[in-house]
Amino acid sequence: MNNFLIDNISKDSNNSIKLLSTIHNSWRQRSMVGKETPDYLNYNVDKPDFIEELLPFSEHYIFNELDCSEKSKILSCGWLVYNEKTVCIESDIVTPSCNDILNNKIPGLSSPIIHKLVCETLVDEAYHILLVKNANLICQYKRDLKNIDFGEFSLADNLKREQQKHPEQWKKRLIQLAASIVSEIFVSDYLEQLSSNNTIQPFNQATVAAHRNDELAHSKIFTEITKQMIVKLDATQKEFLVRMLAQSVLWFANKDFDLWSRILVQLKIRKNKELINDCREDNEVALDKIDCSDLIDLCKSVGFFDQAWAIQIFSDLNIDVE
Numbered sequence: 001m002n003n004f005l006i007d008n009i010s011k012d013s014n015n016s017i018k019l020l021s022t023i024h025n026s027w028r029q030r031s032m033v034g035k036e037t038p039d040y041l042n043y044n045v046d047k048p049d050f051i052e053e054l055l056p057f058s059e060h061y062i063f064n065e066l067d068c069s070e071k072s073k074i075l076s077c078g079w080l081v082y083n084e085k086t087v088c089i090e091s092d093i094v095t096p097s098c099n100d101i102l103n104n105k106i107p108g109l110s111s112p113i114i115h116k117l118v119c120e121t122l123v124d125e126a127y128h129i130l131l132v133k134n135a136n137l138i139c140q141y142k143r144d145l146k147n148i149d150f151g152e153f154s155l156a157d158n159l160k161r162e163q164q165k166h167p168e169q170w171k172k173r174l175i176q177l178a179a180s181i182v183s184e185i186f187v188s189d190y191l192e193q194l195s196s197n198n199t200i201q202p203f204n205q206a207t208v209a210a211h212r213n214d215e216l217a218h219s220k221i222f223t224e225i226t227k228q229m230i231v232k233l234d235a236t237q238k239e240f241l242v243r244m245l246a247q248s249v250l251w252f253a254n255k256d257f258d259l260w261s262r263i264l265v266q267l268k269i270r271k272n273k274e275l276i277n278d279c280r281e282d283n284e285v286a287l288d289k290i291d292c293s294d295l296i297d298l299c300k301s302v303g304f305f306d307q308a309w310a311i312q313i314f315s316d317l318n319i320d321v322e
């Protein structure tokens, strides 16, 4: 298919723009939009919806003493939570940043290629919301979990609270963008844990694999647009961005114990308070479950970690930059 932007791309474009052009050129082929969706007839009620290791309390004795039907309900809720977190990332984190870019509110990101890629990303993300909402609907019907109320995710909550601390619009937008960059870089790893697991529900695995296919491209897009933006930031903005990137890692890795507490109460799991309180005391943030290497590589490639203060910001939050 002819592509005006690709046909007219300048030979002098930098490497980021060239890479972004290639990703844009392959969007129709790569994107899951319009492709066949996972078949709900493959839903097998005898298979677990989720993996125990991803539950933030899977090693606690109270969870391990539960009977099979209680564990099965919790695993199904694990799947529902996983998908609702995806909806939160797509709608509350990434979409507002995409809108800021399209409205030319972010320095260095006004090129036509970037705007087209951002439009394609928005189409992908809207489709992912449809994909995971559909998956949750099927799970809720099959497992009789139609009335579970999740409430807010800490990721969106922490982001909003941080934005409220800063009256400056540029800071609010950089906070949003930092959370988007971190989410878009981490989300494919987050999805990989389920897309490569053969013990879970085949329908769920297929749903996650379809989503991950797009997110591998999004991770590259957000890495490259970050490089494009950073060269246009002044020293104060750069320092603020580094701080917010590091902070966003903790937000992304938060185990959402408040949300789980609400769910376990609704499922009437015995000793649920003790279970949550014990695990919360242990560790509120699962940094050990997060692979930060792509984010660290990005920070290195733009020279952030040539500065001792930037390394210090990450180490103060116990994020290993080596």
Ligand SMILES: [Fe+2]
Pocket: 090, 124, 125, 128, 211, 214, 215
């Ligand atoms: Fe997505």
Ligand SMILES: [Fe+2]
Pocket: 094, 125, 184, 187, 214, 215, 218
């Ligand atoms: Fe994405």
